[in-house]
Amino acid sequence: MSEISKAYEPQSVEDKWYQFWLDGKFFVADAKSPKPAYSIVIPPPNVTGVLTLGHVLNNTIQDILARKARMDGKEVLWLPGTDHAGIATQTVVERALKKSGEIKHRDDLGREKFLERVWEWKEKHGGIIIQQLKKLGASCDWTRERFTMDPEYSRCVQRVFVDLYKKGLIYRGKRMVNWCPASLTALSDEEVVMKEQKGFLYYFKVEVVGSAAAPAASADASSTEIPKVEREARSTAPEVGALPEEKIFLTIATTRPETIPGDTAVAVNPKDPRYAHLIGKHVLRPLPVELPREQKLIPIIGDDHVDFEFGTGVLKVTPAHDKADFEIGQRHKLPVIEVIAANGQMNDAAGADLRGLDRFKARKVAVEKLTELGALEKEEPYTNNVGYSERADVPIEPRLSEQWFLKYPSVEKARACVAQPSASDKTVAVVYATGNELSGKSIRELRKAALAYARQHHFIGIPFKNENSGILIRVGRQSLSHAFSNLGVANIRAVAVLPELIRTAIWLSSAPHEPANPQVKQVHRFVAALSITGELHRVLITAKEYWDGTVLYDHKTKKITFGGKSLEAHLPKEKLDTQPAPNAGIRLSELLENVNCGDEMKFHPDRWAKVYDHWMGGLQDWCVSRQLWWGHRIPVWRNGLEWTGEKRNKTFALLKKLKESNLDGVSWKLPKTGETKIIAAGTAMKQPDGSSKILEADMPIELIGVEISIAPGNENLVAEVEALGLTQDPDVLDTWFSSWLWPFATMGWPEQTDTLKKFYPTTDLVTGPDIIFFWVARMIMAGYEFMGDLPFQNVYFTGIIRDKQGRKMSKSLGNSPDPLDLIAKFGADALRFGVMRAAPLGQDILFDEQNVELGRNFCNKLWNACRFRQIQGGESQGEIDPKFLTSDDKWILLKLDQAIREMNSAFTGYKFSDATATLYRFFWSEYCDWYVEASKAILSSSSRGNEAQTEKTEIDQSLLTSAATNDNARKANTLAVIDFVLSHTLRLFHPFIPFISEELWHGMGYSADMPPNQGGKTIMFASWPKPFDDEFKNFYGLSERDEKFAEARNELVAQGRNLRREANIPANKKVKFIFKPANEIGANDLEVLKLLLNAEAIEVNPNFQPAKKVLAVRHPLGELFLPLEGLIDAEAEKARLKKEIEKYESEISKVEQKLANPNFAQKVPAQVLEEHRQRLIEWQNKLAHTQAALAGLQS
RNA sequence: GCGCGGUUAGCUCAGUGGUAGAGCAUUUGCUUCACACGCAAGGGGUCGCAGGUUCAAACCCUGCACCGCGCACCA
Secondary structure: OOOOOOOOOOOHHHHHHHHHHHHHHOOOOOOOOOOOEEEOOOOEEOOOOOHHHHHHHHHHHHHHHHHHHOOOOOOOEEEEEEOOOEEEEEEHHHHHHHHOOOOOOOHOHHHHHEEEEHHHHHHHOOHHHHHHHHOOOOOOOOHEEEEOOHHHHHHHHHHHHHHHHHHHEEEEEEEEEEEEEEOEEEEEEEEEEEEEEEEEEEEEEEEEEEEOOOOHHHHHHOOOOHHHHHHHHHOOOOOEEEEEOEEEEEEEOOOOOOHHHHHOEEOOOOOOOOOOHOOOEEEOOOOOOOOOOHHHHEEEEEEEOOOOOOOOOOOEEOOOHHEHHHHHEEHHHOOOOOEEEEOEEEHHOOOOOOOEEHHHHHHHHHHHHHHHHEEEEEEEEEEEEEEEEEEOOEOOEEEEEEEEEOOOHHHHHHHEEEEEOOOOOOOOEEEEOOOOOOOOOOOHHHHHHHHHHHOOOOOOEEEEEEEOOOOEEEEEEHHHEEEEEEEOHHHHHHHHHHHHHHOOEEEEEOOOOOOOOEEEEEEEEEEEEEEEEEEEEEEEEEEEEEEEEEEEEEEEEEEEEOOOOHHHHOOOOOHOOOOOOOOOOHHHHHHOOOOOOOEEEEEEHHHHHHHHHHHOOOOOOEEOOOOOOOOOOOEEEEEEOOHHHHHHHHHHHHHHHHHHHHHOEEEEEEOOOOEEOOOOOHHHOOOOOOOOHHOOOOOOEEEEEOOOHHHOOOOOHHHHHHHHHOOOOOOEEEOOOHHOOOOHHOOOOOOOOOHHHHHOOOEEEEEEEEHHHHHHHHHHHHHHHHHOOEEEEEEOOOOOOOOOOEEEEEOOOOOOHHHHHHHHHHHHHHHHHHHHHHOOOHHHOEOOOHHHHHHHHHHHHHHHHHHHHHHHHHOOOOOHHHOOOOOOHHHHHHHHHHHHHHHHHHHHOOOOOHHHHHHHHHHHHHHHHHHHHHHHHHHHHHHHHHHHHHHHHHHHHHHOOOOOOOOOHHHHHHHHHHHHHHHHHHHHOOOHHHHHHHHHHHOOOOOHHHHHHHHHOOOHHHHOOOOOHHHHHHHHHHHHHHHHHHHHHHHHHHHHHHHHHHHHOOOOOOEEEEEEEOOOOHHHHHHHHHOOOOOEEEOOOOOOOOOOOOOEEEEOEEEEEEEEEOOHHHHHHHHHHHHHHHHHHHHHHHHHHHHHHHHHHHHHHHHHHHHHHHHHHHHHHHHHHHHHHHHHHHO
């Protein structure tokens, strides 16, 4: 740090380092690198979008992963880019052009001109979000930036279209689709969001007549039945009734009266006793009013779809404007009358009253008309769910139209590859084996014994039931031989307890066999826990289910070792050797740590896998065409003429020739029959020797061609084709039809590029759960279909950013802060740290600017901690001399070790908020608050030598275990420890706060100590800190005892500080303490005590007998007294002590009760028992001391 | 209707069976020579409710309530 300012100023630092990283090409991924690969593809933001907090969250996580991977020595590719975002972009541009008054509608410009304007817009605004990502610190390989409408990318999209067409998965059909009347395009089901809408349910009556042929006569005929209906109906359904004129009326409830002119039937449930007899009769549709009576007659039909609970149990059927009605219409061959035009206005068929009106206006008018006719019985408020266009935010209109559809490919594989959440985190029962069941000196003997044992106990061929899944697993002879071939003593010994293992195993997954074996129905995987001779083993069981039954196929064991408390908690060592405690078990997650259970992709959090699976189970064909201009135009040319016998022959002749000419990627289709043939691939297109003659203008042909439009050298072909009267389909493809190819289309597919070889499948994908169907699921399917492999190994779903009140961020609410403002105000690092700290895995994030402020404060703390080190001067000493290490030094090193371990485990579980919490706690609470403060005892003693000398004379020399020898050496050693800790800490920080960590890395001179490719140039490539091994700890003498001691002394400090406060001593006033040590205490520790207590002096007096007015704390390290010179509030102190006594008494009684329980001592693990006993003693001591203090105060 | 998540301090949230935690807010004291974007010491919780399992439950099981989300249906 050349200049040391008092506060960290990010603005002056961030741009400098970003440019430095770019100049150094540190983000560039080398596909030929020997290093292991790590890759992420960015979820491409909309090209004209601006950065939101959602992007900040998402991209910060990706950056953290990428930077961590680089420090782990991986070759990292973070591939950036943008999405053309069809509707969104087109809407934005169109709106802008309208606003500027240039156009009223995009037709005013025409397709070509309009697209030019969109491209202009894209050039102008497209880079904005990329620049913003750079501001955030994103370490993307910008040399590989992609756009979903890059020429090469477009080629991929067309190739995929043709490929799927050839496979028969893409087809054209006239169907009910979701139509957006604002954007004038079809939408996929996923682009429709259901919204609650308040409206009315209108009840109107229609007259029932006998039949269309002879309405009057039929009405008479039916009149004989009327009384019966009436009687029944009056009590249950007053909607049916006969008027005095003997007319019968049906009452229909609807929310959409404006569609009445489009009704072509009235439906009732055939099982509905009220109406069943009316089926086959007709009703008079009230609208349009001007139609002659016979044109108003529509039949009453019976259909199971009708819910007789709802409304009146009578449904009006509008096949043209409702999905369910359309299906009813299909079933009953009803005519379809379209009454709403594409733009949402009523058309001529809607009648004179409604024609030209907007659909909502028309609803009001229709109600008025019904009222005038006397048909409206009532209207009641009603709330229903209405589908809205996600983009345009207007209600969609179900509409019959011709669209392109895709049957999803590779569904089964894609569905099976995602690991389903294991049956929560169950406790797996541990199966115990003593090891005596099977004996043998060699593996060979063991195998023999195992086989004999299995025969003797009748395992072979016998099915055992797995209790957790109910699946029967049979142990075949082959099964055993598999177990034996997996060698390992434990693996073979497991045979003795196979029935028990099978019984208790936890089911993990069931999936199709891979590679596919037709004999195998599916493969089940289980895990069980086995303890043999005191060692815990994980047993993975794989069972192939054949069509005729299940056979245990294989099991494999692996020894599990635990460092942490979990093993202790669940499986105390002494229990492992002998009989198990009842309910002894181990957490499934612990058992499965670092295990790939055969599933290849993991979702984090895994509950999304369930959502994914559910969606994959109910796939509907994907409507991929959009009536837009901005996007990938569908590569289909046709002339639209009718198919006739004569032309049929001509076409066959043409196709024959086309086939001979081997057009690559071109297929043709006979419009009538729908039959598809493929024309073989080839290169003949590159020599268009008169093939244009083949095509003639009047041929009914549909050409589906990728090479037609994109093959280099074939640019003219489109013109040639079009010259023959064939025109390209005007529609474009759904944006997601290009996004779903993102993981490989960005890497050079279909060529087998080095990049693909090195970086596909990608390692992690980070995205929001809101696009799990739009994007993630489709990418998985595309990955399998076109790469034969899944696109990523892990998917991390972020939460959704909300405001403080939990509302979604939105422009209209004005609650979405601009991340760039936040960066300007607090710095990018602060924003990153603040957001990560508030973003736990799987939870939505309630964003508050305070988070960012906290991040800023934290960066400042880091800055100043380094500044403190700089002020101490002295070059980095490098080596730490173990002989000078104080208890504080050892303590902070152990804390650092713990922090590294915590960071690693946080990364393993993608728990970034845990990681930031660790960083915060370690650096602020442990390093700054305690270590740095304690280190001042040494650092300032040598700079103020004289003063220190006089202080030391007050210390009883006999109690000093190690007298200070060399102040300068001690100071240097302390600085070395500080440098060690800081240089490690900065590396732990780097993925989270890259700018400041880089600045300090250089400023502190740590880069100078490193080889160029390992941190010498940039902290980006400094190696990620490793936890300390035993050798390291032994060398520096780091032990739990040191840690405990330092902690005890800090506790004493806290208690001493508390005394000060109790005595109302201002923080800045130095006072004298008296210490009566229980054991020897080091000189340095005493000095630290003095410093941290802000004591004038500490008088060490082993024989001190407290006089009356003294405050005291008693602590395992000794007693600390504060003589009271001034006034204290004795009453307040007494009250505090009494409160403390109460607390101690309550704790003591709690522990005593537990210990008094005979079951407790008997059943509880020894360690826990001991803990309780110790705790009791501690509380009792504290109680005694506090009582003594109270007594002293009272006397 | 089906499914998922949540309910712990005033707020936002950690906490996988053994002594209830963090940050913010709050109270008090401190321009202590890295940092007032700071330091120190406090106060504050029947862990949504009710059962059950256990020697022991915020944690496991069952039911309920409330909040949020998703899917399906909705004339």
